[in-house]
Amino acid sequence: MKRKEKKSRQSSPQALAKILDVPGNMFDSYSQIVLSGSREAVLDGCQGVVEYEDDFIKLKLGRQMVKFTGKDLQIKCMTGENVIIDGRIFSVEFLE
Amino acid sequence: MFIVRFLRFVCGYVRFRVTGVFIERFLNLVSRGGVNLWGGVKTQTQYTGYTLMRHYKKLRPFAKKTGVQMRIEKRFGWPMWKKKYRRRVGLAAGVVVFLGILGLLGNFVWTIDVVGNELVSSDAILDYLAEQGLKVGAFKHSLDARELERKTLLELKELSWIAVNITGSTVTVEVNERVLAPDMYLDDDKACNIVAKYTGQICSMDVYDGQSDLKVGDTVLAGDLIVSGVIEDGKGQTRFVHARADIQAYTDYEIEVQVPMQQEKRVPTGEVVQKKYLKILTWKIPLFWDRDQQVSYDSQQTTVPFAPFGLSTPFALVEETRAYYTTELVTYQEVQAKEEALALLQKQEEAQLQDAEILEKELSVSQKDGIYTLKASYLCKMEIGKEQEILLDR
Numbered sequence: 001m002k003r004k005e006k007k008s009r010q011s012s013p014q015a016l017a018k019i020l021d022v023p024g025n026m027f028d029s030y031s032q033i034v035l036s037g038s039r040e041a042v043l044d045g046c047q048g049v050v051e052y053e054d055d056f057i058k059l060k061l062g063r064q065m066v067k068f069t070g071k072d073l074q075i076k077c078m079t080g081e082n083v084i085i086d087g088r089i090f091s092v093e094f095l096e
Numbered sequence: 097m098f099i100v101r102f103l104r105f106v107c108g109y110v111r112f113r114v115t116g117v118f119i120e121r122f123l124n125l126v127s128r129g130g131v132n133l134w135g136g137v138k139t140q141t142q143y144t145g146y147t148l149m150r151h152y153k154k155l156r157p158f159a160k161k162t163g164v165q166m167r168i169e170k171r172f173g174w175p176m177w178k179k180k181y182r183r184r185v186g187l188a189a190g191v192v193v194f195l196g197i198l199g200l201l202g203n204f205v206w207t208i209d210v211v212g213n214e215l216v217s218s219d220a221i222l223d224y225l226a227e228q229g230l231k232v233g234a235f236k237h238s239l240d241a242r243e244l245e246r247k248t249l250l251e252l253k254e255l256s257w258i259a260v261n262i263t264g265s266t267v268t269v270e271v272n273e274r275v276l277a278p279d280m281y282l283d284d285d286k287a288c289n290i291v292a293k294y295t296g297q298i299c300s301m302d303v304y305d306g307q308s309d310l311k312v313g314d315t316v317l318a319g320d321l322i323v324s325g326v327i328e329d330g331k332g333q334t335r336f337v338h339a340r341a342d343i344q345a346y347t348d349y350e351i352e353v354q355v356p357m358q359q360e361k362r363v364p365t366g367e368v369v370q371k372k373y374l375k376i377l378t379w380k381i382p383l384f385w386d387r388d389q390q391v392s393y394d395s396q397q398t399t400v401p402f403a404p405f406g407l408s409t410p411f412a413l414v415e416e417t418r419a420y421y422t423t424e425l426v427t428y429q430e431v432q433a434k435e436e437a438l439a440l441l442q443k444q445e446e447a448q449l450q451d452a453e454i455l456e457k458e459l460s461v462s463q464k465d466g467i468y469t470l471k472a473s474y475l476c477k478m479e480i481g482k483e484q485e486i487l488l489d490r
Binding site for chain 2: 010021046048050051052054074075076077078079080081083
């Protein structure tokens with residue numbers, strides 16, 4: 001019963017967004033990823049760098065992680081929760 | 097992006113290198129600590145990035161905590177410049193003097209542009225404005241644009257509108273020209289007679305207004321009434337008009353010219369020298385060391401304004417061409433004196449008898465007390481009518 005309550009509390013912002021027919025992040029703090037072609041990615045809501053290599057960068061986004069795979073990848077700028085990744089991005093992968 | 101770079105430059109920033117195994121951890125701590133990093137490049141065990149100078153000290157505890165070594169590679173920005181050039185007092189003084197001069201010159205008028213004029217020349221407008229104090233080099237804050245506009249409009253009747261705009265060190269004078277009414281019967285309200293300007297015999301008369309008792313062939317003395325502005329009708333009533341007439345008459349006319357037999361003449365030495373000046377507003381600074389002993393010369397000046405990329409500046413280059421001459425006392429022979437007298441007579445004839453038809457011309461010469469006199473007597477046909485106002489006690 002307790003588990004069920006928790007589940008409904010978690011989904012309520014999303015449910016409200018669905019009822020009002022507005023984007024989900026209006027009532028919930030999702031991380032945002034903006035890709036400029038395959039050359040640059042801007043992440044808002046990054047909670048840390050997990051792995052940083054030349055060919056892949058793994059970043060923490062809340063309970064999830066995102067992995068950028070590519071070539072000559074660099075963290076161009078880090079300010080608070082914002083990260084800009086520069087380089088040739090081949091793929092973006094979400095990991096639980 | 098420029099403003100961000102500019103602010104970074106002003107605050108000063110460093111390029112640093114981090115070496116160690118836990119670079120990701122270090123970056124996380126830095127990020128959570130509120131320190132901004134940019135331009136990062138990572139290799140296997142090394143990370144190079146940039147941060148503000150004042151933030152660099154904050155990174156040390158994070159480096160210690162994660163066991164990485166941190167080292168500054170290079171410092172950039174204004175604080176570095178300041179440190180580097182702090183002993184160069186001359187440079188700082190130069191900058192201060194430059195800014196001071198720039199600020200000082202900014203209080204003066206550098207250029208004046210006149211726009212919108214077609215019939216009235218820009219020089220005429222500029223000359224009048226110069227009389228009122230608006231000229232290149234004038235102190236900008238002493239000018240009252242509205243007063244200048246008002247005075248100029250009153251003085252230059254050809255203008256219907258004027259705006260004096262002072263923008264920075266440039267003054268733009270915008271004008272609109274008035275369409276003047278054509279000259280018709282000016283001073284029509286004044287009653288006038290036509291009297292004879294010279295003594296002569298009338299050869300033709302065209303009377304447009306007024307009453308005349310004279311006829312063609314009559315002789316008049318200078319000052320005689322030819323056409324009266326007082327008209328009396330059959331009922332004995334008097335009416336005053338502005339008499340107008342074209343009176344042509346045969347008249348005698350004389351012109352006398354005198355030429356001294358001894359004169360001081362300019363003799364060019366043939367030496368022509370160019371001198372240059374730097375002009376700053378109204379001040380001229382010679383760009384030469386003048387050792388000239390010769391003082392007599394004809395001077396011709398050309399001003400070339402210094403305007404890089406079309407931007408006006410208070411500077412100009414003045415080129416002066418000096419043609420030197422000496423003065424000599426020349427004694428004329430009679431032939432030379434006559435030649436000069438004839439040339440002078442020709443000029444006076446053109447000026448005085450421009451509208452006259454010369455029928456006869458007789459020359460006589462005389463020489464007395466070192467003066468050669470040429471006298472020309474003319475018989476000519478010319479307009480002799482002159483308006484003379486009838487003074488009425490109203």
